[in-house]
Amino acid sequence: MTRKVPINVRVNGTKYERMVEPRRLLSDFLREDLGLTGTHMGCEHGVCGACTILLDGDSIRSCLCLAIQADNAELTTVEGLGDIEALNPLQQKFREHHALQCGFCTSGMLMTVTDMLSKNTSLTDEEIREGLSGNLCRCTGYQHIVDAVRDAAKQAGDVSS
Amino acid sequence: MKPPIFDYVKVSTVEEATAILADSSKEAVVIAGGQSLLPMLNFRLAAPEILVDISGIEALKSLIERDNVVTIGAMTRHVDLGSSPIIARHFPVITKAVTHIAHLAIRNRGTIGGSLCHADPAAELPMMALLLNAELMVAGGKGPRTIAAKDFFQSALETDIQEGELLVSVSLPLLPPNTGWGFEEVSRKSGDFALAAVSAILVVNDGEISEARIAVAGVDETPRRMNGAEAMLRGKMLDDDHLTAVCETIQSEINPETDLQASSNYRRHLIGVLTARVLKDAFAGAGGIFE
Structure with missing residues (x-):
């Protein structure tokens, strides 16, 4: 286990501050550290597109980004689009x-x-x-x-x- | 499929980056957009001790035209290259090539510096660097130096970048008037790496080809310029017989591999077909009349 470092992100309008290992993938960070399991993990090497999210408005593969690279970024996941009662x-x-x-x-x-x-x-x-x-x-x-x-x-x- | 353990440093200047890269006590690897490095980390094909994140170096994000040269900062993303009016005006072949680089989500993070330093033999931008006689500016090491694209790509995933060095920018000399271009690529599905790709620049004066450049990707250990075929075109018109001879020359000079995606023979066949299309496009674009 390497040392953890603090990161700040805003996801779907909510601010989070968490400690992460540098090797933590953004996709794992969203799913396991923040509990936002709407982002899915398919191939984990950038081929399938299941983990696509928005980072500062641009679509990215969250399995090809480290959580630490998203420090201070604005993220949108599928949970930020709509919910079961009010689809976007x-x-x-x-x-x-x-x-x-x-x-x-x-x-x-x-x-x-x-x-x-x-x-x-x-x-x-x-x-x-x-x-x-x-x-x-x-x-x-x-x-x-x-x-x-x-x-x-x-x-x-x-x-x- | 999770990366191995490493330390991470985000730098804000080129000097900070090269200082860490020069420290031989720890194996440091540069991360730009990470679109090739992250898969390698996830597969554990790479296991650096330190990642040096250069995405915070603002000086590497410029794209400027000055004194007949366009200089592109190493952190320029594919999406920015593809939408740049300067690139579209002077190097439409790059604008076209960028549409073949993976998918939007990858182009939103991948960078020209990362693509060139990763040096995948089937990637588009290394081929563009060769085609356009790029000069690559490197900082660190024994001092800043410039590397011609033809000396940069040494074999698959290997470049002339030495320990302690960082690619900072890529310079492209503007093309002369009466220039035409062509670009063709075949991949198994949209956005995949090229099974074969060909690009060409032709300059035509008084109906004759005065300058010819042909670059190929996906069919050898590195992207390659086809010097023999280029020499056959210089001083000539383009007609069916000559085109066939040029394509056959290129087919005989490449060494495509057989892998799960395609056989060596199929790749060689593709290069012939694509070269003919690309040269016709470039010749017509330069004002030449195909006989």
Whole structure:
């Protein structure tokens, strides 16, 4: 056990100060130290996309970031989008289009799409598929996810214009 | 799949970083965006004693154009390279190449310095450095020095960076007028490492190629310039027969490996097909007329 060092983060608007080992992955920090288990761990080497979160507004793989690197950062996880009584618009579209089956990849999908839509809401299907290509889903065949994202993008575009 | 134990130091100046890197009593490794290093730590393929985090060095995040040279700080992220108007204006081939680097979440953290120093033979930016005759500025060690891209990549995951040295920036000389470019890559799925990638720069004056550069990735121990093929193009027009001869020359000069992803022969085949496309694009972009 190496010495632990203090880090400060704000996650979904709440401030946390915790002691971490330098080798603590951000994904483990969120799940095990903060109890935010909505972020899922699939491959733990940056291939599957399940652990995608937002760091200072940009999507990142939380398994490819040390907790200590996120010191003083603003993080958003799937728990920050909406909750079971009040889904956010993107989550609502996933529900309407049956864009999930087992749900393992869903939190990563939602965070990836949140980043995509924050930068551009006029996406072609090809751009949507390209944007989702770093997130693996073994259930849906992706079609319903693409449908949900297309619809969510249209709604976000309508609202902002 | 958890990293081994290490100490961690976040530095705010180049001097602080090189001082730690020069201390040979502990094995120190630089972490920039960490998008190659973290998987290696998670797999325990790397086990440094100290990680030196250079993400807090603001001086490494600039991207400037001055005196016909674009200088890119080592901590410039892929996403910033891909959206830079300076890069899009002078080096659209880089803008295109960046779209092939992994996925948005990786491009949001990965850096040009990290990619070059990791030196994966199938990565895009090392190939770009070779294609664009980059000069790499290094601090620390026996004093600051400049390394030409052609001397930088020594073998797979090995560079000319010496103990105590830190890559600080990459300089790209601007291209002449009448320049065209091409970039093609094949990977098993979007964002994966290249099975084969080819990029080219052609300068065309009076219908003739006055300068030719071709770089390949994924098909040898390092990214490579294809000097023999480049010499065949200089002073020539581009027609079908000549294009075929150039592609065959390149296919004979590379040494692709067979692995689980693709056979050596398939990679060699891809390089031929992609080279033909890339050279046609570059020739047309430079105003040449393909016969």
